[in-house]
Amino acid sequence: MTDTDESSQFDEESYPSDGSLDYDSEDQDMEDSQFWEEDEEMEPSSDNFGAMSHSEAIQVDHTALAASSQRVLEPEDLLKGQAADVARVSELTALEPWRAELLLWKDDWKVDHVITKYLEQGEKVLREAGMLSDDPVEFVISKPRPDFMCFLCCDEDKATSFKLACGHECCTECYSHYLRGKIQENGSLDITCPMNCKEIVPKPAVMLLTDKKLQAKYQSTLCTRYVRAHNDMKWCPAPDCGKAVKANISVTDESVIPIAECNCHQQFCLACNIDEDHLPCPCKVAARWLEKLRDESETMTWMSVNTKPCPKCTNPIEKNGGCNHINCTQCGNHFCWVCLGDWAKHGSSNYQCNMYSPEQAEEDQKSVNAKREQLDRYMFFYTRYNNHRDSAKLDEKTYKNITKTMETLQKEGKMTWLESRFLPSSFEILRQSRQTLLWTYAFAFFLDAQPEREIFLKNQEDLELHTEGLSELFEYKWDRIPGAKVNFLDKCSYLKSRRQKLVEHVMKGMEERNWKFLN
Amino acid sequence: MNALPKRISKETERLVKEPVPGISAAPHDDNLRYFDVTIDGPTSSPYEGGTFKLELFLPEDYPMVPPKVRFLTKIYHPNIDRLGRICLDVLKSNWSPALQIRTILLSIQALLGAPNPDDPLANDVAQKWKEDEKTAIQTARDWTKEYAKA
Secondary structure, eight states: OOOOOTTOSSOGGGSOOSSTTSTTSHHHHHHHHHHHHHHHHHOOOSSOOOOOOOOSSOOOOOSSSOGGGEEEEOHHHHHHHHHHHHHHHHHHHTOOHHHHHHHHHHTTTOHHHHHHHHHHHTHHHHHHTTOOOOSOOOOOOBOOOTTOOOTTTOOSSOSOEEOOTTOOOEEHHHHHHHHHHHHHTTOSTTOBOTTOOSOBOOHHHHHHHSOHHHHHHHHHHHHHHHHHHOTTEEEOOSTTOOOEEEESSOSSOTTOOOEEEOTTOOEEESSSSOOSOOTTSOHHHHHHHHHHHHHHHHHHHHHHHHEEEOTTTOOEEEOOSSOSEEEOTTTOOEEETTTOOBGGGGOSSOOOOOOOOHHHHHHHHHHHHHHHHHHHHHHHHHHHHHHHHHHHHHHHHHHHHHHHHHHHHHHTTSSOTTGGGHHHHHHHHHHHHHHHHHHHHHHHHHBOSOHHHHHHHHHHHHHHHHHHHHHHHTTSOGGGHHHHHHHHHHHHHHHHHHHHHHHHHHHHHHHTTOOOBOO | OOOOOHHHHHHHHHHHHSOOTTEEEEEOSSOTTEEEEEEEOOTTSTTTTOEEEEEEEOOTTTTSSOOEEEEOSOOOBTTBOTTOBBOOGGGTTTOOTTOOHHHHHHHHHHHHHSOOTTSOSSHHHHHHHHHOHHHHHHHHHHHHHHHOOO
8 A cells, every 4th residue: 555645635734633633532522612701702603713824915805705704724623613512512411422413524514413313213324323232332442362363454463453333353453454445545534444344434433543644634535524624614725725705795695796805815616616806796607607718718809800790690700711702612702801792793803892882891790790790799898908918017016026016215314214115015006907807898898788787887997097197107117216206196095996996886786686787 | 474363264154153055165275365166056946956166355455345156157148258257236336244155146046046147147038038048048057957967
């Protein structure tokens, strides 16, 4: 058997597996109660997590999820959360903690549901969750005795042995070996007794029979399942981050866009799979946009550059030879590539499109326009959306220069480091405004004509104008920066409030279900 | 290779002493983890009257991982492919170290008696089995006669 899977989401350090996180240990109980008290002081809520640890970076207001409505959870918070749930169920059902944990695991950590179900149905629930007996159990390794033979390795002279309530006893070496295999395959509280009876091997037994490395892997699998069981929790998608974010608001409410920000600054939506801040687009609209982008963007761009629509049937046509006489294979129309007019009118020896007639042109144009307009409309929004994406990438370059500028200002005695701190925070505002702006184009693309749309477009225009204004300030040479500080601060506070207004306007419409989208 | 685990020698001993009717399994002299196996086709199945040869190997980690088993005799069966590989849950995800060579071979014998075309390994055979069971069973009989006669 190979070593523990290194691709595990957690390294050993993040899971102290010396037993201190085991709910049986006294230390942990103490920690837990402290942890609860803290929680209640901070905010009287029923969840298990302490206040979010704020990073030192400038906190930018999020309209959807203010810092108070999300918590970043470190691996140890997740373990504490599980322990607290277990303690609660254990207390109210008078079951041992390990039994409470199995019940919670079985029913996706729905604490109240588990308690009610057990109180109503009793032992039956225990059977279903893999506890075949409700006799008190002690998880201990038995001393060697002469009459014992391990049913797995058939050795009779092994030192120690272990069994669960089901009574299937094998030597500790075989038991550990068996558990190692199962844990490496991401097994957790679904690992059954090696005899394949339905008895589940509970956590205390696993802790007793495995080494630290495996325990860490086991805990991480438990946490993964724990996060997955909660629809208000999500793992931070940033590579190797290993933290989760929990929303303190309902994420199933469609009028909320729960954008979370991890301590590592990664932003992601808790309600959908988009791993960025997609405000002000509702999840569904954002998803539609991304789908359209995937389906069409490349083709569309290429087509708009390389093809012309057939004046009769509007099918896009690529000119693949030198001759201007085009024969549409779709509708059989013959036309001129240059003027898009009927080829017959060009005569037999006429390659000069000198037969401009306003009436004809208008008529031709009309039929093309309808279909062309659709494409143009898409291209309009797509170009702007994409432009902000590109600008955002270029802005990142600017960001790298900020530190240099700050150093220069300090060296030249123009500004202290502290005084120039407004630069990185202004950049954060710029980044965020762009992020919002690009998504406003996706929103506007699907927006049907309605009075509120005009307000939205005005908001968008204003945001865009001032975002570009701020972006320009960042192009200043370092010696102009001190003089422009006021401009930076003005722009930032304006942008901040404008962005807020725009998002709030959209959100208000969503709450009142006012927005009408195109199909 | 390490010394042969006691579990394996016990299983082998019992397979020889109390053989399962219709099944034989004997280890190679030079590799005690490698077994020559024969399974008789179950009565009232298309494989009746045939004797099928298989090979069985116990990997280093046995019994924590299942034995590797493969048909050597050509057989027409929806859950056994051209190379003789077998699609059977207890040989994969449902393996438990409490299972033994004996129980695995019994399961394979049972699989011959109850082909499951809804969970196929050999797609063409399974499709035939579903579309025209009569012909498929006849083919299985013919193959048994042709390839599995002792």
